[in-house]
Amino acid sequence: MDLTSVLIAILTLTAGIGVFLVACQMMSNNLESASSRRLKQLFAKTGRNKWVGVGIGTVGTAAIQSSGAVTVMVIGFVNVGIMSLEQAATIIYGSNIGTTVTAQLVALGMFGGNGISTTIIFSAFAGIGAFITLFSKTDKWRQTGGILTGFGMLFVGLSMMASAMEDFAALQSVKDMLASIGNPVFLVAIGALLTAIIQSSSVMTSIAITMVVTGLVNLNQGIYLTMGSNIGSCVVALIAGMTSGTNAKRTALIHLIFNVMGVAIFLFLALVLNLSSAGALSFGGLFERFFPSAPQLQLAMFHTFFNVCTMFVAMPLTSALVNVSCRLIPDTSLPVESGPRLKYLDPSMLSTPVVAVRQLKAEIENMAEMAITNFRRSIRVITTMNYEDIDEFRNTEIELNFLNKELLRYSVSLSEKKLSRFDQSYISSTIRTVSDLERIGDYAENIVEYADSLKVQEEMFSKEAVGEILRMETLVNRLYDEVKQAYHRNDRQALEKADVIEEQIDNLTEEMERNHIRRLTEGTCSPAVGAEYLSLAQNSERVGDHLINVGNSILELRA
Numbered sequence: 001m002d003l004t005s006v007l008i009a010i011l012t013l014t015a016g017i018g019v020f021l022v023a024c025q026m027m028s029n030n031l032e033s034a035s036s037r038r039l040k041q042l043f044a045k046t047g048r049n050k051w052v053g054v055g056i057g058t059v060g061t062a063a064i065q066s067s068g069a070v071t072v073m074v075i076g077f078v079n080v081g082i083m084s085l086e087q088a089a090t091i092i093y094g095s096n097i098g099t100t101v102t103a104q105l106v107a108l109g110m111f112g113g114n115g116i117s118t119t120i121i122f123s124a125f126a127g128i129g130a131f132i133t134l135f136s137k138t139d140k141w142r143q144t145g146g147i148l149t150g151f152g153m154l155f156v157g158l159s160m161m162a163s164a165m166e167d168f169a170a171l172q173s174v175k176d177m178l179a180s181i182g183n184p185v186f187l188v189a190i191g192a193l194l195t196a197i198i199q200s201s202s203v204m205t206s207i208a209i210t211m212v213v214t215g216l217v218n219l220n221q222g223i224y225l226t227m228g229s230n231i232g233s234c235v236v237a238l239i240a241g242m243t244s245g246t247n248a249k250r251t252a253l254i255h256l257i258f259n260v261m262g263v264a265i266f267l268f269l270a271l272v273l274n275l276s277s278a279g280a281l282s283f284g285g286l287f288e289r290f291f292p293s294a295p296q297l298q299l300a301m302f303h304t305f306f307n308v309c310t311m312f313v314a315m316p317l318t319s320a321l322v323n324v325s326c327r328l329i330p331d332t333s334l335p336v337e338s339g340p341r342l343k344y345l346d347p348s349m350l351s352t353p354v355v356a357v358r359q360l361k362a363e364i365e366n367m368a369e370m371a372i373t374n375f376r377r378s379i380r381v382i383t384t385m386n387y388e389d390i391d392e393f394r395n396t397e398i399e400l401n402f403l404n405k406e407l408l409r410y411s412v413s414l415s416e417k418k419l420s421r422f423d424q425s426y427i428s429s430t431i432r433t434v435s436d437l438e439r440i441g442d443y444a445e446n447i448v449e450y451a452d453s454l455k456v457q458e459e460m461f462s463k464e465a466v467g468e469i470l471r472m473e474t475l476v477n478r479l480y481d482e483v484k485q486a487y488h489r490n491d492r493q494a495l496e497k498a499d500v501i502e503e504q505i506d507n508l509t510e511e512m513e514r515n516h517i518r519r520l521t522e523g524t525c526s527p528a529v530g531a532e533y534l535s536l537a538q539n540s541e542r543v544g545d546h547l548i549n550v551g552n553s554i555l556e557l558r559a
Helices: 003-034 036-044 050-064 067-079 085-098 100-108 118-135 139-169 172-179 184-198 201-213 219-232 234-242 246-276 283-290 295-328 347-351 353-384 390-415 421-457 463-489 492-522 527-556
Strands: none
Touching: 003 139, 003 201, 050 067, 050 085, 050 295, 067 085, 067 234, 067 246, 067 347, 085 100, 085 246, 085 295, 100 139, 100 201, 100 295, 118 139, 139 172, 139 201, 184 201, 184 219, 184 246, 201 219, 201 295, 219 234, 219 246, 219 283, 219 295, 234 246, 246 283, 246 295, 283 295, 347 353, 353 390, 353 421, 353 463, 353 527, 390 421, 421 527, 463 492, 463 527, 492 527
């Protein structure tokens, strides 16, 4: 084999890795979009049960074909405080199991013998998917085409890698060099390093499978390379964790400890097997017996076996892992950063857009609750002239202004991601929704300023006027309850009820204006409070208008 052939083999391997990586990303993006609603529901079910966490991690990773994305997303949840370290740990256990699905697919694609191989059959899906994507007119079919294209390209890349490995296997010098690398720890280190560079354990495992199938390395060597890939896969999580808060760093550390622990246990078991049988037994030998004449399946099944066993070992040790991570990364002595912040969102969540959309909705609903709370505080201030909640009012107003800017910025970033048509239409509606909620806060601030004016003038509204203001508050609260249900559940019936209440608010506003003029005529109310009262009625009506705008945003959503 001359130098040109070696160069061609290297270029083919590089191209195969590139195609494989692109295929994984294409499958991940389209699977994510296609399963967006179910994926949101899945992560919404995260509870205290450890097995539920493992199941969510496994299914979530299998669904989007990216353990890295799931782990980074979990780090984001921990960073904003909506998931505990123990919950995060169990999801990470499951994500390690879910990522073995790719290895099983690769193994399945390498059967065929002298007939038409499954690799060729599966590769044809790339063309089928491309045609579907090209001629489809709906998002659903485009996503289906994208999934099939990615699936087919996965095996195109695999075929290229296998071809390159066969060329390398023809070089006796290369085989001799690889055969000389027998130290398990060194092989694990190589697997970890290559995975860290590629940033994909799926690609590293697939390379290991093709190397075993072509005879470039033996099964034991492939096993140790695959074990190393688990450690290398922690790099993405470590990078995400290092740029986040203390608990996020701890989550990344738990991920690393979990994988290193699993590798250490299996290296120890391999040593025990070797010593107890005088070299006659090894993991490779055992899996060759279980799955004879199928080296690809032997390595893929070991990969699954390794991650499942590591999960069972780690489950009862979860609390201990959390404690270790807390000791290694203690709480900093620096004061906790004060001021407004996002409660449900973290920049790292952008790596999993469908879940980021769900979290954005939770953040907007939280903003709505803050806005209506400030409206209630403003009514309490102006009807009682009691300012005991004014500090909370001011802080909430600052936070509403902060959320207005940050949520708009986040929505713009999220709109640039690949999303389903429904999610894309939702993101488009959020820009106006966030603005509406911020305006409610502004009207509440106006009402407090009217109270300030009354205080300076040493005036108060009459009992009849206060009664009308409280009636208005009751209607606005009822309107908010219906809009809240309509927005959260996409409930058109609740929106219809909200429209009825909004009309009642309009009628009450007109009634308040008429009654105020009557009271002025009768001398019941002082002219000094007239401007504030009329402005308060109009501001309350506008609060209702903005709430209706929030509810009407669901009419823009397109499935």
